[in-house]
Amino acid sequence: GQQLNQSPQSMFIQEGEDVSMNCTSSSIFNTWLWYKQEPGEGPVLLIALYKAGELTSNGRLTAQFGITRKDSFLNISASIPSDVGIYFCAGQPLSNTGNQFYFGTGTSLTVIP
Amino acid sequence: DAGVTQSPTHLIKTRGQQVTLRCSPKSGHDTVSWYQQALGQGPQFIFQYYEEEERQRGNFPDRFSGHQFPNYSSELNVNALLLGDSALYLCASSLDIGPSLSNEQFFGPGTRLTVL
Numbered sequence: 001g002q003q004l005n006q007s008p009q010s011m012f013i014q015e016g017e018d019v020s021m022n023c024t025s026s027s028i029f030n031t032w033l034w035y036k037q038e039p040g041e042g043p044v045l046l047i048a049l050y051k052a053g054e055l056t057s058n059g060r061l062t063a064q065f066g067i068t069r070k071d072s073f074l075n076i077s078a079s080i081p082s083d084v085g086i087y088f089c090a091g092q093p094l095s096n097t098g099n100q101f102y103f104g105t106g107t108s109l110t111v112i113p
Numbered sequence: 114d115a116g117v118t119q120s121p122t123h124l125i126k127t128r129g130q131q132v133t134l135r136c137s138p139k140s141g142h143d144t145v146s147w148y149q150q151a152l153g154q155g156p157q158f159i160f161q162y163y164e165e166e167e168r169q170r171g172n173f174p175d176r177f178s179g180h181q182f183p184n185y186s187s188e189l190n191v192n193a194l195l196l197g198d199s200a201l202y203l204c205a206s207s208l209d210i211g212p213s214l215s216n217e218q219f220f221g222p223g224t225r226l227t228v229l
Contacts, residue, residue, distance in 0.1 A: 004155075006155075033217060033218070035220075040222075040225075041222055041223070042117075042119075042203050042220035042221050042222045042223045043156070043203070043220045044220070045217055045218070045219060045220075048217045088155050088156070090155075090156075090218075100146070100158050100161060100169050100171070101146075101158065101218060102158070103148075103155030103156045103157070104155055105154065105155050106154075106155055
């Protein structure tokens with residue numbers, strides 16, 4: 001199946017700092033989604049991207065669809081304690097005829113007050 | 114407007130048993146996908162149901178089967194449970210917007226399955 005490499009694997013940051021994480025694929029994707037998952041819960045959709053080069057914001061979160069269509073980036077500005085969780089990228093390959101998404105391995109974020 | 118709901122929340126089974134998990138999609142959605150999430154991993158696609166048929170399947174054995182009902186709700190069945198089937202099983206719903214087009218998937222809270 002498709003491989004999505006997500007980095008970094010984990011981050012420990014001070015409250016107020018900015019965060020950046022990224023996801024790369026081995027093939028071209030036509031959709032990128034970013035999710036946040038907290039312990040014992042399902043992933044919650046943060047941002048959806050549909051076009052190469054697209055830059056979309058959701059509050060303090062900003063995500064970009066890479067122009068090569070093989071990567072995506074998520075930035076969180078001025079982090080706060082409630083940003084703690086695991087962030088997953090998910091992508092749908094261009095060749096996909098259904099609606100299957102492949103997920104990255106996640107970035108675990110810890111915010112130190 | 115209810116989101117995606119799943120039942121039960123937790124389940125404990127023994128090896129060799131069979132299990133059925135249930136999912137109700139978000140209002141207005143017609144497509145249900147099932148994922149398995151092992152501890153410390155990202156969700157892995159099991160299969161997707163649309164118009165009461167399995168449309169796409171991931172790399173999972175035939176022990177994993179499903180069903181979609183006319184009201185778009187869905188069930189995931191796993192037969193002959195193995196210890197390795199212990200995981201969080203997630204259901205995601207979406208609205209089909211056309212061939213080769215994608216739409217956001219919204220997840221339920223999951224069912225935690227433990228196989229002893």
